[in-house]
Amino acid sequence: xxxxxxxxxxxxxxxxxxxxxxxxxxxxxxxxxxxxxxxxxxxxxxxxxxxxxxxxxxxxxxxxxxxxxxxxxxxxxxxxxxxxxxxxxxxxxxxxxxxxxxxxxxxxxxxx
Numbered sequence: 001x002x003x004x005x006x007x008x009x010x011x012x013x014x015x016x017x018x019x020x021x022x023x024x025x026x027x028x029x030x031x032x033x034x035x036x037x038x039x040x041x042x043x044x045x046x047x048x049x050x051x052x053x054x055x056x057x058x059x060x061x062x063x064x065x066x067x068x069x070x071x072x073x074x075x076x077x078x079x080x081x082x083x084x085x086x087x088x089x090x091x092x093x094x095x096x097x098x099x100x101x102x103x104x105x106x107x108x109x110x111x112x
Contacts, residue, residue: 005047012045013037016092023094036099043102044092046077079103 017024027033051074059066066072080102081089 008047009042009045012047013041016041016044020092023092027094033094036096037094039099039102040092040094040096042104043080043086043099046080046102046104048076048104050075074103076103 017027027037053072053074055066055068055070055072057068080086083089086101
């Protein structure tokens with residue numbers, strides 16, 4: 001996993017900084033923003049595309065019934081671009097107030 005996620009984040013980060021040159025200028029003016037740049041790139045690029053699981057029991061999620069044995073897919077990109085949760089979610093904002101608010105590696109503490 002580390003190879004794919006690192007490669008995707010680095011190339012996506014270069015694309016993002018070229019797509020949003022004002023953010024690159026902001027970073028050059030304040031290199032301390034690299035601390036929030038990294039989780040923002042991970043959110044914007046979303047290095048892990050999806051995760052599939054099989055329901056172990058019947059459940060209800062968002063008003064939908066999920067039956068035991070059904071296959072489910074979580075698209076991390078969709079969660080990381082949710083405008084109801086993240087303001088200007090389509091844009092790279094390197095000084096975002098809560099840069100670690102993303103689902104790029106799932107939920108909870110993650111360490112590589």
